Amino acid sequence: MSFDFDTARPRYDTDSQKWQKYRGRDILPMWVADMDFPVAPAIVEAIRERTNDPIFGYCRPTDSLIEAVVEYLENRHNWTIDPEWLVWLPGLVPAINLACQAIGEPDDGVFTFTPVYPPFLIAPGLRHRELQTAALRHRENTWEIDWDATAAAITPRTRLLLLCNPHNPVGRVWRPDELQRIAEMAEAHDLVVCSDEIHCDLILDPIRHTTAGVWGRAVADRLIVLHAPSKTYNIAGLACSYAVIPNTRLRHALKRAAVGITGEVNNFGYVACEAAYRHGESWRQALLDRLRANRDLIEQTVAAGDLPGMHMTHVEATYLAWLNVEALKLEDPVRFFEEAGVGLSGGGAFGDDRYVRLNFACPESTLREALRRMKAALEKRSTH
Secondary structure, X not given: OOOOOOOOOOOOOOOOHHHHOOOOOOOEEOOOOOOOXXXXXXXXXXXXXXXXXXXXXXXXXXXXXXXXXXXXXXXHHOOOOOHHHEEEEOOHHHHHHHHHHHOOOOOOEEEEEEOOOHHHHHHHHHOOOEEEEEEOEEEOOEEEOOHHHHHHHOOOOEEEEEEEOOEOOOOEOOOHHHHHHHHHHHHHHOOEEEEEOOOOOOEOOOOOOOOHHHOOHHHHOOEEEEEOOHHHHOOHHHOOEEXXXXXXXXXXXXXXXXXXXXXXOOHHHHHHHHHHHHHOHHHHHHHHHHHHHHHHHHHHHHHOOOOOOOEEOOOOEOOEEEEEOHHHOOOXXXXXXXXXXXXXXXXXXXXXXXXXXXXXXXXXXXXXXXXXXXXXXXXXHHOO
């Protein structure tokens, strides 16, 4: 079956958060992390079939859905789980906040690597925890963990480590040896590890994702692993995700933190999740081909000097390019590129304002037009 990843669909007048931001303006939205591709036909069909039962009350995951998730983790990520370990949630951002609430006490520390997805930086403060960070180190076209800076940042009050794997926004897939060092660090400092693996099925290079779930029993007792089909299958608006928590005490702590705060997953989220895992693989493989081609186009454009003053590190996973604009000395990089007709995410929200993030999950024609606009703006600037 062939899938359409080529037709551009401007959606300024739809309910799209991504496109509504620039409604009435000629700006291509390439900021928030959802895709401009129609979802897999199997998901659309499953949702359509669910509407045949026109009752949409509070719901729970079916046995069939739970079986699909268990099989997905086993077959794709080599992780055998007990269905009792699953905690269903309406999104990973609530899950990150719940982890910060459930682990430790007020003023305890929550550690993470920067730059990172903004909720990692915001959630600790919202839950009266101290944010502790260590910056990733850029070296030879990749990103590395600075182990010395990490050791210096963790204190006796640190209780939780928020891990992003693959890492948003730098697109790095953490290797087994790096994850082993994180596991050893967690054991040494008695840390709970909350591993956000929402991009784990968007690996663009021939690298295997290693889930935190296979670290071993000793570490499993201190794990909260977050998964969702939302990024991979472009169904974030259906608000369906889940935490896998082997330790009973931790699982109950997260559930207690959610009482009265976190809402239910909706009917269509559950249906879409099962359809994605059972019937979405051929679509996913075709998606990865398009994303690889788009990534390569950006990397080649930057390497050729067609975006003068901008630099890019190789993206191993996700559909997000992390672009260094430091040499341009722009007062407001996001506004500069918006004026050029391209809407990007500012790096400051991720912890490093020397960068902007570009979402390349779009038709090739859209990406080429965005790169053309950016090039024209940079060339015009250099002549003034």
